[in-house]
Amino acid sequence: MDSKQTDRRAGRYLMQTVPSGEGYRAFMPEPLPPSPKLEIDDDLQVLLSQADRVLGRLDGSIETLPHPDLFVMMYVRKEAVLSSQIEGTQSSLQDVLAAEAEVLSPDRPKDVVEVVNYVAAMNHGLARLEALPVSVRLIREIHAELLANVRGSHLTPGEVRTSQNWIGPAGCTLSAAAFVPPPPHEIGPCLSNLEKFLHTDSKLPLLLKVGLVHAQFETIHPFLDGNGRVGRLLITFLLCEREVLQKPVLYLSYYFKKHRQEYYDCLQSVRDNGTWEEWLKFFLRGVIEVSKQASETARRILSLREAHRQIITENFSRSAANGHRLLDHLYTQPIITVKNAQDATGASYKPANDLVNRMTELGILYEITGHARNRKFKYEDYVSLFDDG
Numbered sequence: 001m002d003s004k005q006t007d008r009r010a011g012r013y014l015m016q017t018v019p020s021g022e023g024y025r026a027f028m029p030e031p032l033p034p035s036p037k038l039e040i041d042d043d044l045q046v047l048l049s050q051a052d053r054v055l056g057r058l059d060g061s062i063e064t065l066p067h068p069d070l071f072v073m074m075y076v077r078k079e080a081v082l083s084s085q086i087e088g089t090q091s092s093l094q095d096v097l098a099a100e101a102e103v104l105s106p107d108r109p110k111d112v113v114e115v116v117n118y119v120a121a122m123n124h125g126l127a128r129l130e131a132l133p134v135s136v137r138l139i140r141e142i143h144a145e146l147l148a149n150v151r152g153s154h155l156t157p158g159e160v161r162t163s164q165n166w167i168g169p170a171g172c173t174l175s176a177a178a179f180v181p182p183p184p185h186e187i188g189p190c191l192s193n194l195e196k197f198l199h200t201d202s203k204l205p206l207l208l209k210v211g212l213v214h215a216q217f218e219t220i221h222p223f224l225d226g227n228g229r230v231g232r233l234l235i236t237f238l239l240c241e242r243e244v245l246q247k248p249v250l251y252l253s254y255y256f257k258k259h260r261q262e263y264y265d266c267l268q269s270v271r272d273n274g275t276w277e278e279w280l281k282f283f284l285r286g287v288i289e290v291s292k293q294a295s296e297t298a299r300r301i302l303s304l305r306e307a308h309r310q311i312i313t314e315n316f317s318r319s320a321a322n323g324h325r326l327l328d329h330l331y332t333q334p335i336i337t338v339k340n341a342q343d344a345t346g347a348s349y350k351p352a353n354d355l356v357n358r359m360t361e362l363g364i365l366y367e368i369t370g371h372a373r374n375r376k377f378k379y380e381d382y383v384s385l386f387d388d389g
């Protein structure tokens with residue numbers, strides 16, 4: 001493709017002026033799919049088949065887990081932490097798990113609320129997919145969940161922006177921005193074109209479609225805040241909606257974070273040079289990398305659970321059933337109090353306390369507060385499986 005064909009392929013810059021007379025260039029994306037159409041060369045083809053294969057394998061390996069939903073919940077939390085870290089919050093997976101053990105704790109850090117909101121947005125979106133296709137309406141609902149009652153809530157949760165925004169180093173002016181997305185009156189038409197593309201039954205392989213949609217969404221930048229997070233959630237929702245994945249287990253936040261500059265450069269080059277294929281290669285490499293990692297995590301969970309079930313069977317003659325019950329509970333809530341253990345097993349305080357103490361002696365749980373009262377216990381081996389990133 002020659003450069004004349006590509007430099008307007010993704011859209012064009014429109015000169016705009018603010019009332020003070022200052023000029024800037026806002027970008028107007030062309031509707032998808034790209035024209036001239038995607039050139040699927042050997043490299044792209046190989047990446048596409050590999051991504052399809054590893055994603056299929058990931059989907060299958062989740063099915064082999066005894067409690068796939070437990071894995072999914074941990075995964076969603078990890079994604080929430082990573083995704084919120086890209087945005088600049090500082091909570092760790094440990095903070096989130098600890099806060100969940102004490103849901104009503106008044107000293108729950110604000111950053112954790114943001115992460116918990118991300119989990120809520122994910123769950124809301126997945127539940128809504130039963131009744132509503134991935135659409136502008138769903139995108140707005142997810143945005144409303146994501147920014148409800150947190151920093152940024154003044155930024156109109158669930159509403160597309162009515163003012164011009166821009167991307168650039170902190171404090172930069174509109175005219176010095178790295179990128180200025182479409183003017184506010186163009187957001188409606190841009191989003192409805194995107195929705196049309198989503199619902200058009202094209203022959204485009206799904207992963208390419210998802211990659212195109214993510215990049216286009218980031219270019220439209222329809223909200224004042226949270227565009228990165230909503231755009232990453234869209235990837236997961238589309239894969240679940242089209243049943244490539246039975247469970248929401250593909251998250252690219254870690255990959256985008258690790259290759260942040262390349263990620264931004266690829267998006268910018270699509271706009272400036274129409275290089276959709278290069279972006280898609282970057283995207284597919286991410287799908288391959290994170291699918292492999294997630295399959296490996298699933299495999300390790302399976303063997304960890306087997307090993308710990310065995311230890312419990314050998315060491316708990318009478319209370320093995322409660323031990324197994326608590327063990328399974330730990331896969332959803334890996335930091336617990338004795339009260340949590342009571343709730344999970346149905347045992348009264350004394351046997352639940354004995355159970356937790358015995359699991360601590362056996363090295364399955366670790367007490368993390370160092371206090372004699374209000375103790376918290378962590379299922380360290382499990383949590384550390386999610387430590388990457």
Ligand SMILES: Nc1ncnc2c1ncn2[C@@H]1O[C@H](COP(=O)(O)OP(=O)(O)OP(=O)(O)O)[C@@H](O)[C@H]1O
Pocket residue numbers: 083084085086087088167178179218219223224225226227228229230231264265267268
């Ligand atoms: N040239 C660019 N430089 C930086 N980010 C860009 C660029 N182009 C698009 N983006 C997108 O903008 C997103 C950030 O937008 P916004 O701050 O609204 O989202 P967020 O969810 O609050 O942040 P984050 O994505 O950092 O978590 C990035 O994740 C990226 O997808």
